[in-house]
Amino acid sequence: MSVATDTIRNGVDTEKMFATLDLIKAQPELAQFQFRATNRWIDGAHNRSTIKGFYAAGGEDTSRSDEFELDAGEPAILLGSDTGANPAEYLLHALAACLTTSIVYVAAARRVELTSVESTLTGDMDVRGALGVDDEPRNGFERIGASFRVTGNAPEEKLREIVERGRQRSAVYDMVTNGVPVAVDVTTD
């Protein structure tokens, strides 16, 4: 077995992972990252974000060759024409994706080979809040449910520990459950 094969687990280069962790332990200032999205309204409920550059490890990261374009929309009942998933659905995707990657990375670090990670997320919303019809219901989801099915070469207890640790370390889970301060500024010319 080659060294490369030995260090890749669940598609994650664990040798690189542990080297990264050691580097950040030694130089905590390298841990400051900034991610960004630039959005432009197109028409109605249709808008598009462009995502490429970010700041990481002491400088602007230029490793991405292409930008990502993400189109948002609304279904007909919310006055759109399905030009993309709606913003609340994108939030569910962000949460599912982050929990999944956290689980996969934790498993790789703990020498567990996963065979599948699947999840279904649901968000319940009383749209009277966001539509401005009633002040009582909140605008966003009242609750989110996340049902995971995880399989791999470890006993059930170990797999559950990995999911729990993944949840505890997920960036988006932290933000969605605990909230983040958001500063909005506006120019009009």
Added chain:
Amino acid sequence: MSVATDTIRNGVDTEKMFATLDLIKAQPELAQFQFRATNRWIDGAHNRSTIKGFYAAGGEDTSRSDEFELDAGEPAILLGSDTGANPAEYLLHALAACLTTSIVYVAAARRVELTSVESTLTGDMDVRGALGVDDEPRNGFERIGASFRVTGNAPEEKLREIVERGRQRSAVYDMVTNGVPVAVDVTTD
């Protein structure tokens, strides 16, 4: 000018908008919606969400003909291969998209024709939290900045009011700033 032209503002059918608001005022039980995302791990930091069905206005909505597929990833420095925007970037997009649509809908309702809505969102993160190197930094963004530029056929004060009202009614802004309870359950077979 035709009736249709008259009711469409900013790409939003305001006649349909006011009819929807009246219907939900009269029958608040129609305001219960559920959105969903199903995610599947592919390899490493690569996973994919599929989004299509949702519950709205008293029944399963079947108006969407196609599903949306969203691929997540991580850049090289976070052990991925850029198979998509990363989960935290998707959260920024969700927030930008929701604020933008809220602004556009509020403007349509208030008879303001917008010419542009552009925004740049930034999220600052100390990745020691999510990487499990240090318990002190939180996992998610410490703060999010959202810079909007909004232009249209209204004075600055009116445009600022519209942005403020859009912020107050945005579903994702509410969730990201105030947090949402998330219940995670797991099966392993």
